Amino acid sequence: MERRAHEVTKQRDPSLPKGRQIADSDVAEVRALLGGLPPRRDLLIEALHRIQDARGHISTTHIAALAEILRLAQVEVYEVASFYHHFDIVREGEAPPPPVTIRVSTGVSCEMAGAYDLIDELVAATDPNFVRVVAAPCIGQADGAPAAWIGKRIFRNATKDQLLRAIVQDNSTPDLPDYETFESYRANGGYTVLAKVLSAEITPEAAIETMSGAGLRGLGGAGFPAGRKWGFVRGYEGPRLMTVNGDEGEPGTFKDRYWMERHPHKMLEGAQIAARVVGCERIYIYMRDEYPTVLEILRREMVALEASDIPTIPMELRRGAGAYICGEESAMIESIEGKRGLPRHRPPYIAQVGLFGRPTLNHNIETLLWVPEILEKGADWFAAQGWNENHSGLRSFSVSGRVKEPGVKLAPAGIPLQRLIDDYCGGMADGHTLKAFLPGGASGGIFPASMADTPMDFGQWEPHGGFIGSHAVVILSQADSVRAAVLNTMRFFRHESCGQCTPCRQGTAKMVQMLEMGSAERALYDDLLMVMGDSSICGLGQAAGNCVKHLMRYFPEEFSQ
Amino acid sequence: MSLDQTPLQVITFTLDGREVTAAEGESIWQVAKRQGTDIPHLCWKDSPGYRADGNCRACMVEVEGERTLTASCVRQPSEGMVVNTANDRVSTNRRMVMELLAADMPARDTSPDPDAPFWTQADAAGLTEAPRFPSSRPGAGKDIPVDSIFHDASHPSIAVNLDACISCGLCERACRDVQVNDVIGMGGRGDHAMPVFDAADPMGLSSCVACGECVQACPTGALLEKTLLDETATQREVIPDCVEPSVCPFCGVGCQTEVSLKGNDIVKVDGRQGPANRGKLCVKGRFGMDYVMSDERLTKPLIRREDAPKNPHGHYTFADIPNLFREATWDEALEHAARGLTRVRETLGGKAIAGFGSAKGTNEEAYLFQKFIRQGFGTNNVDHCTRLCHASSVAALMEGVGSGAVSAPFTAADDSDCILLIGCRPEQNHPVAATYFKQAAKRGAKLIVMDPRRQGLMRHASHPVIFAPGRDVPMLNAMIHTIIEEGLTDEQYIQAHTDGFDALKEKVKDFSPEAMAEVCGVPAETLRDLARTYAKAERAIIFWGMGVSQHVHGTDNARCLIALSLITGQIGREGTGLHPLRGQNNVQGASDAGLIPMVFPNYRSVEDPDIRAEFEDAWGRSLDPERGLTVVEIMHEVAERRIRAMYVQGENPAMSDPDQAHARKALATLDHLVVQDIFFTETAWFADVILPASAQPEKPGTYTNSNRQVQVAMPVRVPPGEARQDWKLIAELALRCGHDWGYREIDEVYSEMAAHMPSLDNISWARLMREGAVTYPAVAENLPGENIIFTQGFPTKTGRAHLVPTDLVPPDEMPDAEFPMVLTTGRMLEHWHTGAMTRRATALDAQEPEPVVAMHPRDIGRMGLQRGAQVTVETRRGAITLTLRADRDVTQGMLFIPFCFVEAPANFLTNPQLDPFGKIPEFKYCAARISAADTATGIAAE
Secondary structure, X not given: OOOOOOEOOOOOOOOOOOOOOOOHHHHHHHHHXXXXXXXXXXXXXXXXXXXXXXXXXXXXXXXXXXXXHHOOOHHXXXXXXXXXXXOOEEOOOOOOOOOEEEEEEOOHHHHHOOHHHHHHHHHHHOOOOOEEEEEEOOOOOHHHOOOEEEOOEEEOOOOHHHHHHHOOOOOOOOOOXXXXXHHHHHHOOOOHHHHHHHOOOOOHHHHHHHHHHHOOEOOOOOOOEHHHHHHHHHHOOOOEEEEEEEOOOOOOOOHHHHHHOOOHHHHHHHHHHHHHHHXXXXXXXXXXXXXXXXXXXXXXHHHHHHHOOOOOOOEEEEEOOOOHHHHOHHHHHHHHOOOOOOOOOOOOOOOOOOHHHOOEEEEEHHHHHOHHHHHHHOHHHHHOOOOOOOOOOEEEEEEEEOEOOOEEEEEEOOOEHHHHHHHHOOOEOOOOOEEEEEOEOEOOOOEEHHHOOOEOOOOOOHHHOOOOOOOEEEEEEOOOXXXXXXXXXXXXXXXXXXXXXXXXXXXXXXXXXXXXXXXXXXXXXXXXXXXXXXXXXXXXXXXXXXXXHHHHHHOHHHHOO | XXXXXXXXXXXXXXXXOEEEEEEOOOOHHHHHHHOOOOOOOOOOOOOOOOOOOOOOOOOEEEEOOOOOOEEOOOOOOOOOOEEEOOOHHHHHHHHHHHHHHHXXXXXXXXXOOOOXXXXXXXXXXXXXXXXXXXXXXXXXXXXXXXXXXXXEOOOXXXXXXXXXXXXXXXXXXXXXXXXXXXXEEEEOOHHHOEEEEOOOOOHHHOOOOOOOHHHHHOOOOOEEEHHXXXXXXXXXXXXXXXXXXXXXXXXXXOOEEEEEEEOOEEXXXXXXXXXXXXXXXXXXXXXXXXXXXXXXXXXXXXXXXXOOOOOOOOOOOHHHHHHHEEEOOHHHHHHHHHHHHHHHHHHHOHHHEEEEOOOOOOHHHHHHHHHHHHHHHOOOOEEOOHHHHOHHHHHHHHHHHOOOOOOOOHHHHHHOOEEEEEOOXXXXXXXXXXXXXXXXXXXXXXXXXEEXXXXXXXXXXXXXXXXXXXXXXXXXHHHHHHHHHOOOOOHHHHHHHEEOHHHHHHHHOOOOHHHHHHHHOXXXXXXXXXXXHHHHOOOEEEEEOHHHHOOOOHHHHHHHHHHHHHHOOOOOOOOOEEEEOOOOOOHHHHHHOXXXXXXXXXXXXXXXHHHHHHHHHHHOOOOOOOOOOOHHHHHHHHHOOOOOEEEEEOOOHHHHOOOHHHHHHHHHHOOEEEEEEOOOOOOHHHOOEEEEOOOHHHOOEEEEOOOOEEEEEOOOOOOOOOOOOHHHHHHHHHHHXXXXXXXXXXXXXXXXXXXXXXXXXXXXHHHHHHHOEEEOOOOOOOOOOOOOOOOOOOOOOOOOEEOOOOOOOOOOOOOOOOOOEEEEEEOOOOOOOOOOOHHHOHHHHHHOOOOEEEEOHHHHHHOOOOOOOEEEEEOOOOEEEEEEEEOOOXXXXXXXXXXXXXXXXXXXXXXEEEOOOOOOEEOOOEEEEEEEOOOOOOOOOO
């Protein structure tokens, strides 16, 4: 941990009261940076963003001044700022970070595509006083690996030369793709389903029934039936709130970004419908900071929607700050409340006690974007889209790694992996044969090619100690080391563990150390996997060891190498 | 129906094969404990105020049908649940949790605290082998490297060794939930998540107030008292011999303590579950007790040398004692002390004698002291420092509601939905009481904080109000005006329980918020909002301190507060009332015991012949039928040579009285001054005889805190050298002045005192020994005392409270061209009263070692001064030189000086002008000027 050197008894300055003192001018500076942001605790992260965006860092003086403005203790600001990796805290006497930061994604696919070589090349080619190169967790561009991120600009299939050219450009605004705006979405028949819900042509009961019949499941990874969730939350006494989880951080997942960069209003209409049906008073959309393009699209399109004649439930856009754990719904709620993203204990579930203590409906983006179409075309239509009668609906698979055509593949739920590769991805990349794959990002486990006929759906991988989760499929070939991929996932979980509970905080760190040391003591791994799986508070710690478990089970030669 | 009458839902579930029941809100851990199963735990502290966090995972249990295990400390059982607290899966998981944590810990033997709960819990969880996991911490498995990046010894009292930290967050909950000091948090994330102070600052440079709650909570010794560690501050060195119960000697909160001793030395203090503190302490109680072990304790009786005249301008230290005094035997010293008093009695009469007792001593000492003065010399010239604190509050309360005591404890804030604090800074002066206010605010209660200076509590307040100094009456009358004008009064209550409302109503007509806004510096709309918030609250309570009382209009200030509560009926119910926060540990008790010139014990008038007859019968002589003189009046009479001899026990008028140059000159003129103390105080400089006495942990007796809780403390250590018990010294002097009291033990004194005090009915010595603390009044020996009084009217002649209208009286000395600043005085967190004790407490003095005057940085800039430089502050009475502190809490135009520093005594400057009713001086307001000091140091008085 980054702490300052050894301290011996210090005589504090008697000419000042205890603790860090600030001047009225410091408060004025931060007040100006906040602009019109209301001084509310739940907006703490947004306030920190405004300082970081304007100054390129957050000084301890800023922290103290912000604390005074928000009427918080300094530590309440510091602990939040230090939890999120996109805030650079600069202490008195320390130099601020260099003006340019290149974040190179080091997810499994990006590592396979040479991300660490790219980092080395960039470090060698740049002046550390001007450029900082950061190995970042997956930034949701695995189909463009290796990917990098400067300011608000994303660079896919990035090369050293491309990035070196980019650092002298203005990267302060995102490149907006050609997407379906409010006008075009409406012209294409958008928001008609919402209109039916508003006019009670579709009643809440009917909507819930259709959703349940369609078999739509939570596509953030947990797979909870959406219709049932609507029924639950609606059953709790209001006021109720809604959250939209756009913190798509599971390594290898990029489907939500894909949809939001093309059809943002599908999700917005779905969210408005869900909030109407369930009776939520406000919608909080939490979008990961790694998606500056999506954030900008949303900013524009939410304004367009709210300015239209369509009656809407108020929406608020919140921006993450570099914390995978905030994709866990209760951690996301803590983050929306302006706190560190620590998952909560269950029970109570957020459906009962969620955001600001209110019953909360939370949905993933992809889940919501199916809502208008399902309500329009009916439960049977959607249910019939599955691979066979055992599987319902369509899924957006994020496929990356050694396939010819990586990307988001809209395919039937339950499709066997091999068919997904062959029919949707143009087969394996030239010269590569399937060796292993991750069916559900870093946490869903890693399986050998021999299991490529297993249906890609919820409930299919659990018997083997894995899961499909967010349908982030990473394909490894004979050219790749499974062990390296497993270590990559474990390093990721150590980096992203919130640090709250012992099994996850200690377990991920110990596991990385053991793998790095080349330890092959099975009993030690088994004990560690057991305590992480049984005793971690949330899914991160419980699932973090899946890949290691599979390394031992399916790839013993690489485990003991 | 109150909460405790609500029928609790009972949950039936199966615990380890047995059917058990849980009350609503009970955790599985708590039920298991009740059933006799101790589930290992680290981050869960089984103590009031600590919420379960469930993060360490040492207390995992299995709930049948659930995929994963669950933390029993945080999980509540549900109907029909089947829970296993002991099977292989559960025990393996717990052992693994312990092993994972132990892997990063230093070796037990060389860890900061080998006796810490972590190690005993690891034993309980079955961790017998050395941990198998690698660690990246440099100190793992061995001793902590002295240059460890996790080691922080920057704080004078607390050593931080995060090499032994398990990131369980108990310190954070201690700091944030229990004490609400909000200094500690968890910084970073993942395996970098560690406790931090402020913005990850060294603890000693952070805003930490050293309440030490984190130390008491830490389960590993990662946060530990430095007194227990070796010189590297990483390894435990001191193991106490025993732990004894005691009561804190500092402020009026009355925290119960647990004192750890090594030999005769106090090495550690913890909070006990007392009714006032619920396990909490502040920096003084926890880290300030080494004053009793000070090398400067008086250990021998001393008699002034004939070649050492009293010098009113002298400045002395402990080392000067041999130049001024000679050591004497007890017999000689006591005889000399008594003879000096009897000589004055015989030549000039008893009224030429006066005594200052102490609010720091026991009730028994206070009772004996006033008995000695009254019986021994036939005079009522006996007083104590309550005169300088709450005399005006007591005057107003006696007049208004017939009792000077608080109507509700500060813990009533728990039940209140509007808490009004005015003229008090409890975070500094009553830190543990402040925790209840902050907790109430966190739970959503309205918190109104009114003060001329900004303060930390205002961050928690729904209504922070900075008003013009000395303008309490216009502000409060504007609130009363609003309440009456807007029909927010409780008519029924007024009719049933008060008189004088019409006069009040008439008087406050002139005090509209619109008219008063400019006078008090608070906008009219805010004044109206304050009035509405207080009046409309279901339950509202008022707390106040010296900022209200220490004014020439102090009694009027208190009258306004009393009126506010009476006209809204915010008194006599749970969560309502009036509470003047008492400054000293026994100021309530000393006043109750009659250490006041106007009254015998229990506030019974010396002027009432019937009452006097009772005491004359009891004490066997005729008593003075006239009120005696008060503290400041006595000093005045001394200066006029009408009082010629004094007995001062544990008081320090040479530091605490206003216009100190005058006070010291007076003391120097006394024919005979007996000082009984534990230190060579500034008052002792003028003594003829000094009697070395006992410190609080060395003596038996009872203390009554601000909440009317009578608490008993027995000696935990022996006094140094020849120092003796105070009560025995008073009795010895009485004997030598002709009154053989014949007490053998302290309980006899208590019983005699209680016999004169109906307030102590049903509170026998035996009961106190049994229960430790009893609130008065108590209606029966077997029933708890009454926390809330005035539930059925008031102890006045009519049974009704009396509303007293007040006028606008400006402070006595307003700023002018010559003296343009307003000087206010008070305390600081670390130093208590005149500093006699706390300046001699190593850790406290390390925190605040030198006299300072605090001023707003803008004023400093405007006047071309430099913070940190020596400045001279001057008033019409004197000047002192001290360090300039830049403090944004001080309003522009004001200066604040704590009065605890002998090097620069604030009371050289203060105005001795008295409140006409309470006879309390105006410590909180006088005109002053400030300039860069010509000389570097030194007292520039006169």
